[in-house]
Amino acid sequence: SLSGKTAIVTGSNSGIGLGVAWELARAGADVVLNSFTNSPEDYALAAQIAQETGVEARYIQADMSNGDDCRALIEKAGSCDILVNNAGIQHVAPIDEFPVDKWNAIIAINLNSAFHTTAAALPMMRKAGWGRIVNIASAHGLTASPYKAAYVSAKHGIVGMTKTVALETAQEPITCNAICPGYVLTPLVEAQIPDTMKEYNMSREDVIKNVMLERQPSKQFATVEQLGGTAVFLCSAAAEQITGTTISVDGGWTAL
Ligand code: NAD
Structure with a gap:
Protein backbone atom coordinates (compact mmCIF):
# COMPACT_ATOMS: atom_id res chain seq x y z
CA SER A 1 0.00 0.00 0.00
CA LEU A 2 1.09 3.55 -0.69
CA SER A 3 -0.47 4.71 2.56
CA GLY A 4 1.45 7.60 4.11
CA LYS A 5 2.94 8.65 0.75
CA THR A 6 2.02 11.93 -0.91
CA ALA A 7 1.61 11.91 -4.69
CA ILE A 8 1.60 15.09 -6.76
CA VAL A 9 0.13 14.72 -10.24
CA THR A 10 0.54 17.71 -12.55
CA GLY A 11 -2.32 18.48 -14.96
CA SER A 12 -4.76 16.21 -13.16
CA ASN A 13 -8.21 17.80 -13.37
CA SER A 14 -9.02 15.63 -16.40
CA GLY A 15 -7.92 12.70 -18.54
CA ILE A 16 -4.85 10.62 -17.76
CA GLY A 17 -3.67 12.76 -14.82
CA LEU A 18 -7.03 12.40 -13.08
CA GLY A 19 -7.08 8.65 -13.79
CA VAL A 20 -3.57 8.29 -12.36
CA ALA A 21 -4.56 10.30 -9.27
CA TRP A 22 -7.58 8.03 -8.73
CA GLU A 23 -5.50 4.84 -8.96
CA LEU A 24 -2.78 6.20 -6.65
CA ALA A 25 -5.52 7.17 -4.16
CA ARG A 26 -7.10 3.70 -4.46
CA ALA A 27 -3.63 2.31 -3.67
CA GLY A 28 -3.63 4.43 -0.49
CA ALA A 29 -1.55 7.49 -1.42
CA ASP A 30 -2.60 10.98 -0.43
CA VAL A 31 -2.93 12.94 -3.67
CA VAL A 32 -2.45 16.50 -4.86
CA LEU A 33 -4.40 17.41 -7.98
CA ASN A 34 -3.26 20.33 -10.13
CA SER A 35 -4.12 22.46 -13.11
CA PHE A 36 -3.87 26.13 -14.06
CA THR A 37 -7.56 26.76 -13.38
CA ASN A 38 -9.12 27.71 -10.07
CA SER A 39 -12.73 26.58 -10.35
CA PRO A 40 -15.10 24.94 -7.84
CA GLU A 41 -15.04 21.78 -10.02
CA ASP A 42 -11.29 21.42 -9.43
CA TYR A 43 -11.71 21.37 -5.66
CA ALA A 44 -14.79 19.14 -5.95
CA LEU A 45 -12.72 16.49 -7.76
CA ALA A 46 -10.28 16.37 -4.84
CA ALA A 47 -13.17 16.16 -2.37
CA GLN A 48 -14.70 13.28 -4.35
CA ILE A 49 -11.44 11.30 -4.35
CA ALA A 50 -11.03 11.87 -0.61
CA GLN A 51 -14.59 10.81 0.08
CA GLU A 52 -14.54 7.66 -2.03
CA THR A 53 -11.05 6.39 -1.13
CA GLY A 54 -10.47 7.74 2.37
CA VAL A 55 -7.11 9.34 1.51
CA GLU A 56 -6.27 13.02 1.84
CA ALA A 57 -6.78 14.79 -1.47
CA ARG A 58 -6.08 18.42 -2.27
CA TYR A 59 -6.21 20.63 -5.34
CA ILE A 60 -3.41 23.16 -5.81
CA GLN A 61 -3.61 25.65 -8.66
CA ALA A 62 -0.32 26.20 -10.51
CA ASP A 63 0.44 27.00 -14.14
CA MET A 64 2.88 24.41 -15.48
CA SER A 65 3.95 26.80 -18.26
CA ASN A 66 5.63 28.91 -15.56
CA GLY A 67 8.78 27.60 -13.86
CA ASP A 68 8.21 29.45 -10.59
CA ASP A 69 4.65 28.08 -10.42
CA CYS A 70 5.97 24.54 -10.97
CA ARG A 71 8.36 24.86 -8.03
CA ALA A 72 5.70 26.57 -5.89
CA LEU A 73 3.33 23.61 -6.47
CA ILE A 74 5.85 21.25 -4.86
CA GLU A 75 6.61 23.68 -2.01
CA LYS A 76 2.91 24.27 -1.28
CA ALA A 77 2.23 20.52 -1.19
CA GLY A 78 4.82 20.34 1.61
CA SER A 79 5.95 16.80 0.79
CA CYS A 80 6.36 14.82 -2.39
CA ASP A 81 7.05 11.07 -2.32
CA ILE A 82 5.56 10.39 -5.74
CA LEU A 83 5.80 12.93 -8.55
CA VAL A 84 3.82 12.32 -11.73
CA ASN A 85 4.67 14.79 -14.47
CA ASN A 86 1.60 14.57 -16.65
CA ALA A 87 0.53 18.09 -17.73
CA GLY A 88 0.63 18.37 -21.49
CA ILE A 89 -0.84 20.07 -24.53
CA GLN A 90 -0.69 19.42 -28.27
CA HIS A 91 -0.66 21.50 -31.46
CA VAL A 92 -0.50 20.17 -35.00
CA ALA A 93 1.10 22.18 -37.85
CA PRO A 94 3.93 21.82 -40.40
CA ILE A 95 7.21 23.01 -38.88
CA ASP A 96 7.64 25.98 -41.24
CA GLU A 97 4.19 27.22 -40.21
CA PHE A 98 4.37 26.19 -36.55
CA PRO A 99 3.26 29.16 -34.40
CA VAL A 100 6.17 30.25 -32.19
CA ASP A 101 3.89 30.77 -29.18
CA LYS A 102 2.54 27.19 -29.54
CA TRP A 103 6.07 25.79 -29.82
CA ASN A 104 7.12 27.65 -26.66
CA ALA A 105 4.00 26.62 -24.71
CA ILE A 106 4.38 22.94 -25.61
CA ILE A 107 8.07 22.87 -24.65
CA ALA A 108 7.28 24.75 -21.42
CA ILE A 109 4.32 22.62 -20.29
CA ASN A 110 5.32 19.19 -21.67
CA LEU A 111 9.07 19.37 -20.92
CA ASN A 112 10.34 22.32 -18.85
CA SER A 113 7.70 21.83 -16.12
CA ALA A 114 9.14 18.38 -15.35
CA PHE A 115 12.59 19.92 -14.93
CA HIS A 116 11.27 22.42 -12.38
CA THR A 117 9.05 19.99 -10.43
CA THR A 118 11.77 17.33 -10.35
CA ALA A 119 14.36 19.84 -9.13
CA ALA A 120 12.00 20.96 -6.36
CA ALA A 121 10.86 17.45 -5.38
CA LEU A 122 14.19 15.59 -5.25
CA PRO A 123 15.42 17.21 -2.00
CA MET A 124 12.11 16.20 -0.34
CA MET A 125 12.45 12.62 -1.61
CA ARG A 126 16.05 12.46 -0.35
CA LYS A 127 14.97 13.72 3.05
CA ALA A 128 12.14 11.16 3.20
CA GLY A 129 14.47 8.39 2.02
CA TRP A 130 12.14 7.24 -0.77
CA GLY A 131 10.90 8.66 -4.04
CA ARG A 132 9.21 7.75 -7.31
CA ILE A 133 9.16 9.99 -10.37
CA VAL A 134 6.81 8.94 -13.16
CA ASN A 135 6.86 11.00 -16.33
CA ILE A 136 3.91 10.64 -18.68
CA ALA A 137 5.66 10.73 -22.05
CA SER A 138 4.02 9.23 -25.15
CA ALA A 139 4.52 6.83 -28.04
CA HIS A 140 5.71 10.11 -29.54
CA GLY A 141 8.60 10.01 -27.04
CA LEU A 142 9.90 7.02 -29.02
CA THR A 143 8.59 7.59 -32.56
CA ALA A 144 7.47 10.59 -34.62
CA SER A 145 4.51 11.72 -36.68
CA PRO A 146 4.47 14.58 -39.17
CA TYR A 147 3.20 18.00 -38.02
CA LYS A 148 3.86 17.34 -34.33
CA ALA A 149 7.39 18.79 -34.14
CA ALA A 150 6.98 20.49 -30.76
CA TYR A 151 5.15 17.59 -29.11
CA VAL A 152 7.56 14.95 -30.45
CA SER A 153 10.55 17.09 -29.42
CA ALA A 154 9.18 17.63 -25.90
CA LYS A 155 8.27 13.95 -25.46
CA HIS A 156 11.67 12.71 -26.72
CA GLY A 157 13.18 15.32 -24.38
CA ILE A 158 11.34 14.01 -21.34
CA VAL A 159 12.46 10.45 -22.12
CA GLY A 160 16.04 11.76 -22.11
CA MET A 161 15.49 13.64 -18.85
CA THR A 162 14.02 10.45 -17.34
CA LYS A 163 17.25 8.54 -18.08
CA THR A 164 19.43 11.36 -16.72
CA VAL A 165 17.49 11.71 -13.45
CA ALA A 166 17.60 7.91 -13.05
CA LEU A 167 21.40 7.96 -13.29
CA GLU A 168 21.69 10.87 -10.85
CA THR A 169 19.57 8.95 -8.29
CA ALA A 170 20.72 5.40 -9.17
CA GLN A 171 22.30 4.69 -5.76
CA GLU A 172 19.42 6.21 -3.80
CA PRO A 173 15.99 4.72 -2.99
CA ILE A 174 14.53 6.84 -5.77
CA THR A 175 13.48 5.76 -9.27
CA CYS A 176 12.54 7.75 -12.36
CA ASN A 177 10.69 6.21 -15.30
CA ALA A 178 8.48 7.25 -18.18
CA ILE A 179 5.17 5.77 -19.27
CA CYS A 180 4.60 5.99 -23.02
CA PRO A 181 0.88 5.79 -23.81
CA GLY A 182 -0.46 5.23 -27.27
CA TYR A 183 -3.94 6.58 -28.00
CA VAL A 184 -5.90 6.87 -24.74
CA PHE A 221 -7.65 2.56 -26.80
CA ALA A 222 -5.60 2.37 -23.64
CA THR A 223 -7.65 3.55 -20.64
CA VAL A 224 -6.76 6.04 -17.93
CA GLU A 225 -7.27 3.23 -15.38
CA GLN A 226 -4.61 1.14 -17.14
CA LEU A 227 -2.20 4.08 -17.06
CA GLY A 228 -2.98 4.64 -13.38
CA GLY A 229 -2.31 0.96 -12.73
CA THR A 230 1.05 1.22 -14.52
CA ALA A 231 1.98 4.20 -12.34
CA VAL A 232 0.98 2.27 -9.20
CA PHE A 233 3.17 -0.63 -10.37
CA LEU A 234 6.15 1.71 -10.79
CA CYS A 235 5.63 2.77 -7.16
CA SER A 236 5.49 -0.85 -5.92
CA ALA A 237 8.26 -2.93 -4.37
CA ALA A 238 8.41 -5.10 -7.50
CA ALA A 239 9.57 -2.04 -9.47
CA GLU A 240 12.41 -1.06 -7.13
CA GLN A 241 15.12 -1.91 -9.71
CA ILE A 242 13.19 -0.42 -12.61
CA THR A 243 14.69 2.99 -13.29
CA GLY A 244 15.63 5.08 -16.29
CA THR A 245 13.37 3.24 -18.66
CA THR A 246 10.11 3.57 -20.57
CA ILE A 247 7.01 1.40 -20.31
CA SER A 248 4.84 1.52 -23.40
CA VAL A 249 1.09 1.19 -22.93
CA ASP A 250 0.29 1.48 -26.61
CA GLY A 251 -1.35 -1.71 -27.91
CA GLY A 252 1.77 -2.49 -29.96
CA TRP A 253 2.26 0.91 -31.65
CA THR A 254 6.02 1.05 -31.07
CA ALA A 255 6.48 -2.61 -32.08
CA LEU A 256 5.53 -1.75 -35.66
P1 NAD B 1 -6.11 16.28 -21.11
O1 NAD B 1 -6.21 17.50 -21.94
O2 NAD B 1 -7.34 15.56 -20.69
O3 NAD B 1 -5.24 16.56 -19.82
C1 NAD B 1 -4.20 17.49 -19.78
C2 NAD B 1 -4.11 18.02 -18.38
O4 NAD B 1 -3.07 19.00 -18.32
C3 NAD B 1 -5.40 18.70 -17.94
O5 NAD B 1 -5.66 18.38 -16.60
C4 NAD B 1 -5.07 20.17 -18.10
O6 NAD B 1 -5.80 20.97 -17.22
C5 NAD B 1 -3.61 20.17 -17.74
N1 NAD B 1 -2.89 21.35 -18.20
C6 NAD B 1 -2.83 21.88 -19.44
N2 NAD B 1 -2.10 23.01 -19.44
C7 NAD B 1 -1.67 23.19 -18.17
C8 NAD B 1 -0.91 24.19 -17.51
N3 NAD B 1 -0.41 25.24 -18.18
N4 NAD B 1 -0.69 24.06 -16.18
C9 NAD B 1 -1.20 23.02 -15.49
N5 NAD B 1 -1.94 22.05 -16.06
C10 NAD B 1 -2.17 22.14 -17.38
O7 NAD B 1 -5.16 15.28 -21.96
P2 NAD B 1 -4.60 13.83 -21.60
O8 NAD B 1 -4.82 13.05 -22.81
O9 NAD B 1 -5.09 13.33 -20.32
O10 NAD B 1 -3.03 14.15 -21.51
C11 NAD B 1 -2.27 14.00 -20.33
C12 NAD B 1 -0.82 13.67 -20.69
O11 NAD B 1 -0.79 12.43 -21.39
C13 NAD B 1 -0.16 14.69 -21.60
O12 NAD B 1 1.20 14.88 -21.22
C14 NAD B 1 -0.24 14.01 -22.96
O13 NAD B 1 0.78 14.45 -23.83
C15 NAD B 1 -0.07 12.57 -22.57
N6 NAD B 1 -0.54 11.61 -23.58
C16 NAD B 1 -1.87 11.55 -23.93
C17 NAD B 1 -2.28 10.61 -24.89
C18 NAD B 1 -3.74 10.46 -25.31
O14 NAD B 1 -4.02 9.73 -26.26
N7 NAD B 1 -4.70 11.07 -24.67
C19 NAD B 1 -1.34 9.78 -25.49
C20 NAD B 1 0.00 9.89 -25.10
C21 NAD B 1 0.37 10.80 -24.15
Whole structure:
Protein backbone atom coordinates (compact mmCIF):
# COMPACT_ATOMS: atom_id res chain seq x y z
CA SER A 1 0.00 0.00 0.00
CA LEU A 2 1.09 3.55 -0.69
CA SER A 3 -0.47 4.71 2.56
CA GLY A 4 1.45 7.60 4.11
CA LYS A 5 2.94 8.65 0.75
CA THR A 6 2.02 11.93 -0.91
CA ALA A 7 1.61 11.91 -4.69
CA ILE A 8 1.60 15.09 -6.76
CA VAL A 9 0.13 14.72 -10.24
CA THR A 10 0.54 17.71 -12.55
CA GLY A 11 -2.32 18.48 -14.96
CA SER A 12 -4.76 16.21 -13.16
CA ASN A 13 -8.21 17.80 -13.37
CA SER A 14 -9.02 15.63 -16.40
CA GLY A 15 -7.92 12.70 -18.54
CA ILE A 16 -4.85 10.62 -17.76
CA GLY A 17 -3.67 12.76 -14.82
CA LEU A 18 -7.03 12.40 -13.08
CA GLY A 19 -7.08 8.65 -13.79
CA VAL A 20 -3.57 8.29 -12.36
CA ALA A 21 -4.56 10.30 -9.27
CA TRP A 22 -7.58 8.03 -8.73
CA GLU A 23 -5.50 4.84 -8.96
CA LEU A 24 -2.78 6.20 -6.65
CA ALA A 25 -5.52 7.17 -4.16
CA ARG A 26 -7.10 3.70 -4.46
CA ALA A 27 -3.63 2.31 -3.67
CA GLY A 28 -3.63 4.43 -0.49
CA ALA A 29 -1.55 7.49 -1.42
CA ASP A 30 -2.60 10.98 -0.43
CA VAL A 31 -2.93 12.94 -3.67
CA VAL A 32 -2.45 16.50 -4.86
CA LEU A 33 -4.40 17.41 -7.98
CA ASN A 34 -3.26 20.33 -10.13
CA SER A 35 -4.12 22.46 -13.11
CA PHE A 36 -3.87 26.13 -14.06
CA THR A 37 -7.56 26.76 -13.38
CA ASN A 38 -9.12 27.71 -10.07
CA SER A 39 -12.73 26.58 -10.35
CA PRO A 40 -15.10 24.94 -7.84
CA GLU A 41 -15.04 21.78 -10.02
CA ASP A 42 -11.29 21.42 -9.43
CA TYR A 43 -11.71 21.37 -5.66
CA ALA A 44 -14.79 19.14 -5.95
CA LEU A 45 -12.72 16.49 -7.76
CA ALA A 46 -10.28 16.37 -4.84
CA ALA A 47 -13.17 16.16 -2.37
CA GLN A 48 -14.70 13.28 -4.35
CA ILE A 49 -11.44 11.30 -4.35
CA ALA A 50 -11.03 11.87 -0.61
CA GLN A 51 -14.59 10.81 0.08
CA GLU A 52 -14.54 7.66 -2.03
CA THR A 53 -11.05 6.39 -1.13
CA GLY A 54 -10.47 7.74 2.37
CA VAL A 55 -7.11 9.34 1.51
CA GLU A 56 -6.27 13.02 1.84
CA ALA A 57 -6.78 14.79 -1.47
CA ARG A 58 -6.08 18.42 -2.27
CA TYR A 59 -6.21 20.63 -5.34
CA ILE A 60 -3.41 23.16 -5.81
CA GLN A 61 -3.61 25.65 -8.66
CA ALA A 62 -0.32 26.20 -10.51
CA ASP A 63 0.44 27.00 -14.14
CA MET A 64 2.88 24.41 -15.48
CA SER A 65 3.95 26.80 -18.26
CA ASN A 66 5.63 28.91 -15.56
CA GLY A 67 8.78 27.60 -13.86
CA ASP A 68 8.21 29.45 -10.59
CA ASP A 69 4.65 28.08 -10.42
CA CYS A 70 5.97 24.54 -10.97
CA ARG A 71 8.36 24.86 -8.03
CA ALA A 72 5.70 26.57 -5.89
CA LEU A 73 3.33 23.61 -6.47
CA ILE A 74 5.85 21.25 -4.86
CA GLU A 75 6.61 23.68 -2.01
CA LYS A 76 2.91 24.27 -1.28
CA ALA A 77 2.23 20.52 -1.19
CA GLY A 78 4.82 20.34 1.61
CA SER A 79 5.95 16.80 0.79
CA CYS A 80 6.36 14.82 -2.39
CA ASP A 81 7.05 11.07 -2.32
CA ILE A 82 5.56 10.39 -5.74
CA LEU A 83 5.80 12.93 -8.55
CA VAL A 84 3.82 12.32 -11.73
CA ASN A 85 4.67 14.79 -14.47
CA ASN A 86 1.60 14.57 -16.65
CA ALA A 87 0.53 18.09 -17.73
CA GLY A 88 0.63 18.37 -21.49
CA ILE A 89 -0.84 20.07 -24.53
CA GLN A 90 -0.69 19.42 -28.27
CA HIS A 91 -0.66 21.50 -31.46
CA VAL A 92 -0.50 20.17 -35.00
CA ALA A 93 1.10 22.18 -37.85
CA PRO A 94 3.93 21.82 -40.40
CA ILE A 95 7.21 23.01 -38.88
CA ASP A 96 7.64 25.98 -41.24
CA GLU A 97 4.19 27.22 -40.21
CA PHE A 98 4.37 26.19 -36.55
CA PRO A 99 3.26 29.16 -34.40
CA VAL A 100 6.17 30.25 -32.19
CA ASP A 101 3.89 30.77 -29.18
CA LYS A 102 2.54 27.19 -29.54
CA TRP A 103 6.07 25.79 -29.82
CA ASN A 104 7.12 27.65 -26.66
CA ALA A 105 4.00 26.62 -24.71
CA ILE A 106 4.38 22.94 -25.61
CA ILE A 107 8.07 22.87 -24.65
CA ALA A 108 7.28 24.75 -21.42
CA ILE A 109 4.32 22.62 -20.29
CA ASN A 110 5.32 19.19 -21.67
CA LEU A 111 9.07 19.37 -20.92
CA ASN A 112 10.34 22.32 -18.85
CA SER A 113 7.70 21.83 -16.12
CA ALA A 114 9.14 18.38 -15.35
CA PHE A 115 12.59 19.92 -14.93
CA HIS A 116 11.27 22.42 -12.38
CA THR A 117 9.05 19.99 -10.43
CA THR A 118 11.77 17.33 -10.35
CA ALA A 119 14.36 19.84 -9.13
CA ALA A 120 12.00 20.96 -6.36
CA ALA A 121 10.86 17.45 -5.38
CA LEU A 122 14.19 15.59 -5.25
CA PRO A 123 15.42 17.21 -2.00
CA MET A 124 12.11 16.20 -0.34
CA MET A 125 12.45 12.62 -1.61
CA ARG A 126 16.05 12.46 -0.35
CA LYS A 127 14.97 13.72 3.05
CA ALA A 128 12.14 11.16 3.20
CA GLY A 129 14.47 8.39 2.02
CA TRP A 130 12.14 7.24 -0.77
CA GLY A 131 10.90 8.66 -4.04
CA ARG A 132 9.21 7.75 -7.31
CA ILE A 133 9.16 9.99 -10.37
CA VAL A 134 6.81 8.94 -13.16
CA ASN A 135 6.86 11.00 -16.33
CA ILE A 136 3.91 10.64 -18.68
CA ALA A 137 5.66 10.73 -22.05
CA SER A 138 4.02 9.23 -25.15
CA ALA A 139 4.52 6.83 -28.04
CA HIS A 140 5.71 10.11 -29.54
CA GLY A 141 8.60 10.01 -27.04
CA LEU A 142 9.90 7.02 -29.02
CA THR A 143 8.59 7.59 -32.56
CA ALA A 144 7.47 10.59 -34.62
CA SER A 145 4.51 11.72 -36.68
CA PRO A 146 4.47 14.58 -39.17
CA TYR A 147 3.20 18.00 -38.02
CA LYS A 148 3.86 17.34 -34.33
CA ALA A 149 7.39 18.79 -34.14
CA ALA A 150 6.98 20.49 -30.76
CA TYR A 151 5.15 17.59 -29.11
CA VAL A 152 7.56 14.95 -30.45
CA SER A 153 10.55 17.09 -29.42
CA ALA A 154 9.18 17.63 -25.90
CA LYS A 155 8.27 13.95 -25.46
CA HIS A 156 11.67 12.71 -26.72
CA GLY A 157 13.18 15.32 -24.38
CA ILE A 158 11.34 14.01 -21.34
CA VAL A 159 12.46 10.45 -22.12
CA GLY A 160 16.04 11.76 -22.11
CA MET A 161 15.49 13.64 -18.85
CA THR A 162 14.02 10.45 -17.34
CA LYS A 163 17.25 8.54 -18.08
CA THR A 164 19.43 11.36 -16.72
CA VAL A 165 17.49 11.71 -13.45
CA ALA A 166 17.60 7.91 -13.05
CA LEU A 167 21.40 7.96 -13.29
CA GLU A 168 21.69 10.87 -10.85
CA THR A 169 19.57 8.95 -8.29
CA ALA A 170 20.72 5.40 -9.17
CA GLN A 171 22.30 4.69 -5.76
CA GLU A 172 19.42 6.21 -3.80
CA PRO A 173 15.99 4.72 -2.99
CA ILE A 174 14.53 6.84 -5.77
CA THR A 175 13.48 5.76 -9.27
CA CYS A 176 12.54 7.75 -12.36
CA ASN A 177 10.69 6.21 -15.30
CA ALA A 178 8.48 7.25 -18.18
CA ILE A 179 5.17 5.77 -19.27
CA CYS A 180 4.60 5.99 -23.02
CA PRO A 181 0.88 5.79 -23.81
CA GLY A 182 -0.46 5.23 -27.27
CA TYR A 183 -3.94 6.58 -28.00
CA VAL A 184 -5.90 6.87 -24.74
CA LEU A 185 -9.64 7.31 -24.46
CA THR A 186 -9.84 10.58 -22.54
CA PRO A 187 -12.87 12.92 -22.61
CA LEU A 188 -10.88 14.99 -25.13
CA VAL A 189 -10.59 12.07 -27.55
CA GLU A 190 -14.17 10.88 -26.91
CA ALA A 191 -15.45 14.32 -27.89
CA GLN A 192 -13.79 14.04 -31.31
CA ILE A 193 -15.61 10.84 -32.24
CA PRO A 194 -19.02 12.28 -33.29
CA ASP A 195 -17.45 14.95 -35.56
CA THR A 196 -15.10 12.44 -37.14
CA MET A 197 -18.05 10.07 -37.76
CA LYS A 198 -19.79 12.85 -39.69
CA GLU A 199 -16.64 13.96 -41.50
CA TYR A 200 -15.87 10.46 -42.85
CA ASN A 201 -19.48 9.21 -42.89
CA MET A 202 -18.33 6.25 -40.80
CA SER A 203 -19.68 4.29 -37.87
CA ARG A 204 -18.23 4.85 -34.39
CA GLU A 205 -16.41 1.49 -34.65
CA ASP A 206 -14.85 2.37 -38.03
CA VAL A 207 -13.73 5.81 -36.84
CA ILE A 208 -12.04 4.23 -33.83
CA LYS A 209 -10.41 1.36 -35.78
CA ASN A 210 -9.53 2.95 -39.09
CA VAL A 211 -9.00 6.64 -38.28
CA MET A 212 -8.00 7.05 -34.64
CA LEU A 213 -6.32 3.72 -34.03
CA GLU A 214 -4.78 3.43 -37.48
CA ARG A 215 -1.32 3.06 -35.89
CA GLN A 216 -2.38 1.12 -32.78
CA PRO A 217 -2.23 -2.59 -33.71
CA SER A 218 -4.53 -3.71 -30.86
CA LYS A 219 -7.27 -1.48 -32.36
CA GLN A 220 -8.25 -0.58 -28.82
CA PHE A 221 -7.65 2.56 -26.80
CA ALA A 222 -5.60 2.37 -23.64
CA THR A 223 -7.65 3.55 -20.64
CA VAL A 224 -6.76 6.04 -17.93
CA GLU A 225 -7.27 3.23 -15.38
CA GLN A 226 -4.61 1.14 -17.14
CA LEU A 227 -2.20 4.08 -17.06
CA GLY A 228 -2.98 4.64 -13.38
CA GLY A 229 -2.31 0.96 -12.73
CA THR A 230 1.05 1.22 -14.52
CA ALA A 231 1.98 4.20 -12.34
CA VAL A 232 0.98 2.27 -9.20
CA PHE A 233 3.17 -0.63 -10.37
CA LEU A 234 6.15 1.71 -10.79
CA CYS A 235 5.63 2.77 -7.16
CA SER A 236 5.49 -0.85 -5.92
CA ALA A 237 8.26 -2.93 -4.37
CA ALA A 238 8.41 -5.10 -7.50
CA ALA A 239 9.57 -2.04 -9.47
CA GLU A 240 12.41 -1.06 -7.13
CA GLN A 241 15.12 -1.91 -9.71
CA ILE A 242 13.19 -0.42 -12.61
CA THR A 243 14.69 2.99 -13.29
CA GLY A 244 15.63 5.08 -16.29
CA THR A 245 13.37 3.24 -18.66
CA THR A 246 10.11 3.57 -20.57
CA ILE A 247 7.01 1.40 -20.31
CA SER A 248 4.84 1.52 -23.40
CA VAL A 249 1.09 1.19 -22.93
CA ASP A 250 0.29 1.48 -26.61
CA GLY A 251 -1.35 -1.71 -27.91
CA GLY A 252 1.77 -2.49 -29.96
CA TRP A 253 2.26 0.91 -31.65
CA THR A 254 6.02 1.05 -31.07
CA ALA A 255 6.48 -2.61 -32.08
CA LEU A 256 5.53 -1.75 -35.66
P1 NAD B 1 -6.11 16.28 -21.11
O1 NAD B 1 -6.21 17.50 -21.94
O2 NAD B 1 -7.34 15.56 -20.69
O3 NAD B 1 -5.24 16.56 -19.82
C1 NAD B 1 -4.20 17.49 -19.78
C2 NAD B 1 -4.11 18.02 -18.38
O4 NAD B 1 -3.07 19.00 -18.32
C3 NAD B 1 -5.40 18.70 -17.94
O5 NAD B 1 -5.66 18.38 -16.60
C4 NAD B 1 -5.07 20.17 -18.10
O6 NAD B 1 -5.80 20.97 -17.22
C5 NAD B 1 -3.61 20.17 -17.74
N1 NAD B 1 -2.89 21.35 -18.20
C6 NAD B 1 -2.83 21.88 -19.44
N2 NAD B 1 -2.10 23.01 -19.44
C7 NAD B 1 -1.67 23.19 -18.17
C8 NAD B 1 -0.91 24.19 -17.51
N3 NAD B 1 -0.41 25.24 -18.18
N4 NAD B 1 -0.69 24.06 -16.18
C9 NAD B 1 -1.20 23.02 -15.49
N5 NAD B 1 -1.94 22.05 -16.06
C10 NAD B 1 -2.17 22.14 -17.38
O7 NAD B 1 -5.16 15.28 -21.96
P2 NAD B 1 -4.60 13.83 -21.60
O8 NAD B 1 -4.82 13.05 -22.81
O9 NAD B 1 -5.09 13.33 -20.32
O10 NAD B 1 -3.03 14.15 -21.51
C11 NAD B 1 -2.27 14.00 -20.33
C12 NAD B 1 -0.82 13.67 -20.69
O11 NAD B 1 -0.79 12.43 -21.39
C13 NAD B 1 -0.16 14.69 -21.60
O12 NAD B 1 1.20 14.88 -21.22
C14 NAD B 1 -0.24 14.01 -22.96
O13 NAD B 1 0.78 14.45 -23.83
C15 NAD B 1 -0.07 12.57 -22.57
N6 NAD B 1 -0.54 11.61 -23.58
C16 NAD B 1 -1.87 11.55 -23.93
C17 NAD B 1 -2.28 10.61 -24.89
C18 NAD B 1 -3.74 10.46 -25.31
O14 NAD B 1 -4.02 9.73 -26.26
N7 NAD B 1 -4.70 11.07 -24.67
C19 NAD B 1 -1.34 9.78 -25.49
C20 NAD B 1 0.00 9.89 -25.10
C21 NAD B 1 0.37 10.80 -24.15
